[in-house]
Amino acid sequence: MYHPVINLASAKSAWRGLGIYRAGKVLTCEKTEGNWFEGTVQGSAEQPYHVRLSLDHPRNSTCDCPHAKNRAVICKHKVALFFKAVPNAERDFLREVELEEFLYNAALKREAEERHREIVSYVSKLTKAQLQQELINALEELDSRDQYSRW
DSSP states (O other): OOOHHHHHSOHHHHHHHHHHHHTTOEEEEEEOSTTEEEEEEOOSSSSOEEEEEESSOGGGOEEOSTTTTTSOOOOHHHHHHHHHHSTTHHHHHHHHHHHHHHHHHHHHHHHHHHHHHHHHHHHHTSOHHHHHHHHHHHHHHHHHHHHHHTO
16 A cells, blocks of 8 residues: 555645656655654756655645645655655556556456456357357447447
């Protein structure tokens, strides 16, 4: 399971934050008290953004960027500071993404295999005349879809 900083960020902010971190735009990062980190992150503005990040309570974190200022959102700058502050966070994040993709693809494969078994079972019970009619119906359906796609 992802760290709360990543879980609370939108997918867009998580990936953009990783990109900012990888681009070396986290200019400073220091641990203050407890699990708080403070740093500066270069964004699109001329001046870098000031970020205070709580690993324990990410919604209490602050960033002076327009997206997060005075809001309890996890912006891309907070995510970038998170990747800088936490050793192996990038590696762990990417591993979890890969695992999710693997599990998603495995589920899709299982669903496709189950659907194939259902189709084989259905077709094997049809008479020759029923099978011919089903084939005609399917070909007509494909033809009508193809006609609509020509427009």
